[in-house]
Amino acid sequence: xxxxxxxxxxxxxxxxxxxxxxxxxxxxxxxxxxxxxxxxxxxxxxxxxxxxxxxxxxxxxxxxxxxxxxxxxxxxxxxxxxxxxxxxxxxxxxxxxxxxxxxxxxxxxxxxxxxxxxxxxxxxxxxxxxxxxxxxxxxxxxxxxxxxxxxxxxxxxxxxxxxxxxxxxxxxxxxxxxxxxxxxxxxxxxxxxxxxxxxxxxxxxxxxxxxxxxxxxxxxxxxxxxxxxxxxxxxxxxxxxxxxxxxxxxxxxxxxxxxxxxxxxxxxxxxxxxxxxxxxxxxxxxxxxxxxxxxxxxxxxxxxxxxxxxxxxxxxxxxxxxxxxxxxxxxxxxxxxxxxxxxxxxxxxxxxxxxxxxxxxxxxxxxxxxxxxxxxxxxxxxxxxxxxxxxxxxxxxxxxxxxxxxxxxxxxxxxxxxxxxxxxxxxxxxxxxxxxxxxxxxxxxxxxxxxxxxxxxxxxxxxxxxxxxxxxx
Numbered sequence: 001x002x003x004x005x006x007x008x009x010x011x012x013x014x015x016x017x018x019x020x021x022x023x024x025x026x027x028x029x030x031x032x033x034x035x036x037x038x039x040x041x042x043x044x045x046x047x048x049x050x051x052x053x054x055x056x057x058x059x060x061x062x063x064x065x066x067x068x069x070x071x072x073x074x075x076x077x078x079x080x081x082x083x084x085x086x087x088x089x090x091x092x093x094x095x096x097x098x099x100x101x102x103x104x105x106x107x108x109x110x111x112x113x114x115x116x117x118x119x120x121x122x123x124x125x126x127x128x129x130x131x132x133x134x135x136x137x138x139x140x141x142x143x144x145x146x147x148x149x150x151x152x153x154x155x156x157x158x159x160x161x162x163x164x165x166x167x168x169x170x171x172x173x174x175x176x177x178x179x180x181x182x183x184x185x186x187x188x189x190x191x192x193x194x195x196x197x198x199x200x201x202x203x204x205x206x207x208x209x210x211x212x213x214x215x216x217x218x219x220x221x222x223x224x225x226x227x228x229x230x231x232x233x234x235x236x237x238x239x240x241x242x243x244x245x246x247x248x249x250x251x252x253x254x255x256x257x258x259x260x261x262x263x264x265x266x267x268x269x270x271x272x273x274x275x276x277x278x279x280x281x282x283x284x285x286x287x288x289x290x291x292x293x294x295x296x297x298x299x300x301x302x303x304x305x306x307x308x309x310x311x312x313x314x315x316x317x318x319x320x321x322x323x324x325x326x327x328x329x330x331x332x333x334x335x336x337x338x339x340x341x342x343x344x345x346x347x348x349x350x351x352x353x354x355x356x357x358x359x360x361x362x363x364x365x366x367x368x369x370x371x372x373x374x375x376x377x378x379x380x381x382x383x384x385x386x387x388x389x390x391x392x393x394x395x396x397x398x399x400x401x402x403x404x405x406x407x408x409x410x411x412x413x414x415x416x417x418x419x420x421x422x423x424x425x426x427x428x429x430x431x432x433x434x435x436x437x438x439x440x441x442x443x444x445x446x447x448x449x450x451x452x453x454x455x456x457x458x459x460x461x462x463x464x465x466x467x468x469x470x471x472x473x
Contacts, residue, residue, distance in 0.1 A: 001148050003243075006074045006139070013131035014065055018058040021124040026050045028119055032112075057097070064093050069280035073243070075148070077136045086132060090125040149178035150245075151214050155204070155234060156222030157185055158196045164222045164249075165197050180214050183207055185223050204234070211238050221248045236404075236411040277416060277451045285453060290389050294382040301376060308339055308373060316362045318344035321377060326394035329417045334386040336394060337377040341365025351398045353432055369430070372467050378420045390456040391419025392444040395437070402434045407441055412448060421463040423447040423455075 026049075065071065068089050098117055142148045154161045161182040168177055181201040201210055210216065221234060238244060278286070298305075312320045322340040325333050346360035354361060361369070368374040381387040387394070392413040395403070403410045424443040431437040447455065 001075055003074060006135075007071050009135050010071060010074060010132065011062065013135060014062060014070075014128060015058045017127040017131060018061040018124065019054055021120065021127045022053045022057045023050070024123055025116075025120045026053065029116060053101075060097075061093060064089060064096075067281040067284050072280065075139060075143075075150075077139070079133060079136050079140070082132055082136060083129065086129045087125060090121060090128065094121050094124065143176040144174050146174055149174075149176040150217040152177040152179050152218040152220060153201075153210060153214070153216045154179065154182040154198065154220045154222055155185065155207075156182065158200075160222040161198060162196055164220055169197075177218060180216070181210075183210065207234065207237055211241055211244065216241075217243055217245065219244060219246045221246065233408045236408040277448065278453075282453050286388065286456065287385075289453075289456075290382050290385075293389060294379040297376070297379045298383070301379075304373075304376070308368070308376075311364055312339055315364045316340075316343060325396065326418065327397055327400055327414070328386055328394055329414065331411075331414045333397070334381070334394075336387070337380055339368060339374045339377060341368050341374045351396055353399070354430070372421075372463070375420055382420065386417070388417040388419045390421060390447075390459050391417050392422050392447065393425060394418035399434060399437065403437050403441070406434070407438050409445065410438075410441055413441075413444055416448065416451070421459060423459055426459055426462045426466065 026047075030047075068085065070085070070089075094117065097120075139148075154164055156164070165179060168175055179198045181199040182196065183201055183206060184203055211219070219234075219238060235246060238246070309320050319340060322338050322342075323335045324338070326336045328334045341362060342354070342358075342360045342365055343362060365374065378387055382389055400410065422444060423446060424440040427443045428436070428440040431440050447459075
């Protein structure tokens with residue numbers, strides 16, 4: 001399956017639908033509302049407003065669709081959901097167009113104004129939804145005819161895998177699962193695999209490698225209810241893989257963390273573990289806020305930067321700034337920047353965490369940590385995109401390896417960008433050892449489950465209060 005080509009089909013269809021609906025609407029307006037003004041059709045095409053709209057209106061719609069998440073997961077679209085989403089976004093977009101471009105138009109009566117609104121709504125919706133319906137219907141037909149499908153891996157013992165496979169394969173309508181094999185929860189299931197309809201690919205230790213090698217898009221966990229800890233470990237291992245849907249039998253809902261929605265693969269009820277942490281439009285606003293606030297902070301705080309630089313430089317020998325490799329979004333390493341709060345060469349050899357009475361911290365460094373002053377160079381990280389204003393604090397690989405031994409679900413934090421401040425920082429503060437890191441983890445997981453712009457605003461406000469009160473730990 002070529003996702004880029006499939007996405008391009010939707011983008012092209014939406015672009016031309018927006019373009020043609022604007023031209024039709026423009027002509028409608030001129031000949032039905034301003035019909036006394038134009039005596040020659042050439043006057044219509046001489047109007048620069050029409051060409052201005054042809055240039056910018058389609059781009060506006062594409063941006064709106066992107067914010068809605070229209071171009072995500074283009075092979076799993078539902079025609080019924082597409083209908084409601086297209087209608088909803090059409091209403092929102094046309095309200096914006098009328099408020100920004102057409103509100104001050106001179107019309108004879110309000111009835112004509114309302115009629116113009118509904119004419120554009122019907123025209124735009126019709127020209128947009130029909131091509132979408134056509135593209136989606138062709139895709140669904142190709143899935144049902146086994147022409148295209150989703151590489152699927154099953155986890156469980158031989159009996160569980162056989163039961164799930166038979167339920168899915170014997171359905172009247174094909175669900176699109178292309179079974180590449182199964183991973184056994186037992187150490188060695190090779191003997192039993194001879195009677196299994198899908199090939200045996202090894203035990204759970206091969207999971208990450210198989211998902212990446214075969215570009216798995218669906219992972220069905222068929223294990224029994226007694227494997228609760230193993231389920232959490234599986235989800236944490238591959239929970240940050242793009243385009244991967246994780247599904248479990250419906251009777252496992254009691255062990256999920258809350259990011260679930262019920263779905264069915266036709267006659268086989270499974271629970272889909274949702275990997276959508278925030279709506280697409282909120283993610284876009286969050287990134288714009290990161291850029292704007294970090295840039296503003298770096299400008300406004302220039303006097304603070306200069307004073308801090310002078311004090312750090314004059315109170316202890318060594319560089320003013322300190323950078324350290326941390327693990328960020330999708331497990332990728334990056335350099336996090338801070339004002340140096342410790343003496344030079346304070347950490348040699350094995351990485352160490354700092355405590356309340358750590359002698360490696362300079363006197364001014366202790367004050368900086370108290371009011372989070374050492375963190376403000378990270379606005380540069382936020383501006384560059386390696387960090388966000390709000391998100392779990394990034395850790396070093398050395399400590400991550402220790403944390404996941406106790407709490408494998410820590411890997412789920414790599415689904416989002418790390419932040420300057422977090423729910424864990426507000427509620428718990430700096431961790432002095434691995435046990436405290438694990439204890440702080442529950443707050444970061446709560447943030448993961450409740451991500452929203454409102455939650456980010458609350459965390460930022462509480463962070464500001466803590467900074468001004470000097471209550472930082």
